[in-house]
């Protein structure tokens with residue numbers, strides 16, 4: 347078996363928990379008994395960054411309930427003569443309809459229905475099932491005394507009341523908005539065969555695309571943890587290690603930081619596997635001379651991030667790898683340079699593709715554009731492929747969070763390279779949220795040095 351730990355002499359593995367501070371621990375404990383406020387003050391005085399981090403992560407573990415209410419108010423103002431009906435259920439295609447339900451309700455238990463109109467907001471909850479509760483614990487139901495407080499809704503009704511309330515809403519509303527997935531849309535159509543049933547995806551997408559300060563903070567947190575995860579993988583990287591071991595190291599960092607885990611199946615593709623866009627077997631033993639594509643991001647507090655780096659297993663890029671790597675990096679810089687309020691996904695695609703197609707050559711002297719086989723950007727949020735989608739034609743707005751991820755995949759050279767950052771669109775450009783993880787090849791080599 348290849349080593350499972352960093353083989354660098356003594357001390358804890360680079361990816362393990364950090365040693366506790368030696369000097370002040372006993373003193374902290376003593377002070378804690380005297381007064382909680384006092385200890386917090388002392389933490390600020392001694393380790394301001396650590397204390398701020400503790401406070402921030404405590405406050406922003408999840409989106410506050412009041413914000414879900416604010417989101418519904420924003421939606422209701424834009425509904426006009428439409429009734430919006432959403433169903434909570436198992437995850438589906440991306441961006442997930444269940445995430446749209448969660449976005450507007452903060453509710454993630456199955457079997458619930460949301461009905462929104464300009465005038466009312468109702469959450470319908472399924473009846474309590476003692477058999478199910480044996481397995482999943484207590485579930486809220488409409489008859490509970492605390493149902494309104496727990497859900498944050500003024501009206502919480504049993505699902506059995508949905509048909510009657512839906513019919514009543516249609517007396518004064520012309521249109522129905524719903525997500526056309528599964529059989530729920532068909533059920534609505536059967537209940538109101540003469541009414542216009544419209545796809546709510548664009549309506550909800552417009553709401554979800556621009557992130558609130560709380561959402562931005564959660565995505566920043568997921569990003570910071572993922573940056574640490576990638577750095578830990580770089581430290582551990584060595585020939586003979588298996589791809590899944592790098593995935594394990596990164597997942598450890600995420601769980602250890604209190605995140606839910608990976609936002610998506612980790613992609614750790616070395617050598618030829620780096621040319622497979624959604625490779626997730628992570629089963630190959632890595633060799634000296636391979637490049638490895640690591641597309642790995644965490645989910646923290648319900649929010650995702652999406653980061654890819656490509657690094658040499660040996661810790662050193664060879665000349666051809668470096669040449670191609672720098673072309674992808676140049677394409678990413680070109681992509682980042684065009685992202686600002688008013689530009690579009692297509693502008694980003696064009697900037698990256700033009701750069702790649704005008705730099706470097708393949709083995710036959712051909713242009714490299716044909717080896718860039720995917721789009722360059724998509725929104726990131728509750729779903730890793732969030733709004734705006736990669737095919738959105740809407741201009742970017744400040745507050746959107748998107749990726750910039752050009753790549754080159756050349757199977758005949760056994761080289762795959764992707765560089766992906768998650769970025770916040772600002773008033774005048776972008777802030778690279780994952781900028782703490784270097785893309786510069788010399789800096790990557792330095793961080794990988796044993």
Ligand SMILES: [Mn+2]
Pocket residue numbers: 652724749751766
């Ligand atoms: Mn991505």
